[in-house]
Amino acid sequence: AQSVSQHNHHVILSEAASLELGCNYSYGGTVNLFWYVQSPGQHLQLLLKYFSGDPLVKGIKGFEAEFIKSKFSFNLRKPSVQWSDTAEYFCAVNMIGKLIFGQGTTLQVKP
Amino acid sequence: GAGVSQSPSNKVTEKGKDVELRCDPISGHTALYWYRQSLGQGLEFLIYFQGNSAPDKSGLPSDRFSAERTGGSVSTLTIQRTQQEDSAVYLCASSLAGGGNTEAFFGQGTRLTVV
Numbered sequence: 001a002q003s004v005s006q007h008n009h010h011v012i013l014s015e016a017a018s019l020e021l022g023c024n025y026s027y028g029g030t031v032n033l034f035w036y037v038q039s040p041g042q043h044l045q046l047l048l049k050y051f052s053g054d055p056l057v058k059g060i061k062g063f064e065a066e067f068i069k070s071k072f073s074f075n076l077r078k079p080s081v082q083w084s085d086t087a088e089y090f091c092a093v094n095m096i097g098k099l100i101f102g103q104g105t106t107l108q109v110k111p
Numbered sequence: 112g113a114g115v116s117q118s119p120s121n122k123v124t125e126k127g128k129d130v131e132l133r134c135d136p137i138s139g140h141t142a143l144y145w146y147r148q149s150l151g152q153g154l155e156f157l158i159y160f161q162g163n164s165a166p167d168k169s170g171l172p173s174d175r176f177s178a179e180r181t182g183g184s185v186s187t188l189t190i191q192r193t194q195q196e197d198s199a200v201y202l203c204a205s206s207l208a209g210g211g212n213t214e215a216f217f218g219q220g221t222r223l224t225v226v
């Protein structure tokens with residue numbers, strides 16, 4: 001079955017620490033990949049997306065992600081987190097039109 | 112409106128009652144999705160509409176759940192004989208096309224509480 005897995009459910013970091021959130025999917029066909037963020041009380045907002053081309057994509061707020069096709073992965077990274085990055089992060093994969101989300105990772109950044 | 116609009120924003124209902132949740136997608140968006148978000152469970156896919164094609168209902172958890180999309184625009188998610196485990200935030204999203212290479216925009220959600 002098509003699925004998306006996020007390995008980290010709850011991450012706690014200090015400001016200026018580096019971040020990497022894992023995302024893997026199970027589907028052998030063509031995919032489009034997304035990371036969304038949900039800040040407390042806010043709508044889900046798109047951080048970045050990959051459709052084709054350079055597998056390293058940059059998004060808003062200094063986030064980037066790398067698509068590794070051989071590993072079915074799309075990990076999210078940020079070199080130096082800020083307190084304002086505290087939020088829930090969702091990886092999403094569009095497989096033949098159906099947009100499937102991972103379970104989400106709660107990131108808590110301590111000032 | 113400029114964004115995806117959902118109503119009501121909050122709904123409290125008694126166990127066993129039926130509820131209807133409404134979603135107004137962004138004008139011109141042909142794809143529409145419904146998700147359920149429960150604490151610690153992420154976004155659970157429920158149903159997907161793309162243009163005039165038959166909807167993908169593979170995520171609906173039981174036959175108490177149904178959805179329709181009239182005129183390719185507004186969508187209604189109906190839950191019959193609500194149960195306490197139906198309590199969650201129900202999110203709607205729309206995108207310009209359903210092929211996958213466009214961003215999905217989300218509404219603010221409807222928080223459903225079954226008492």
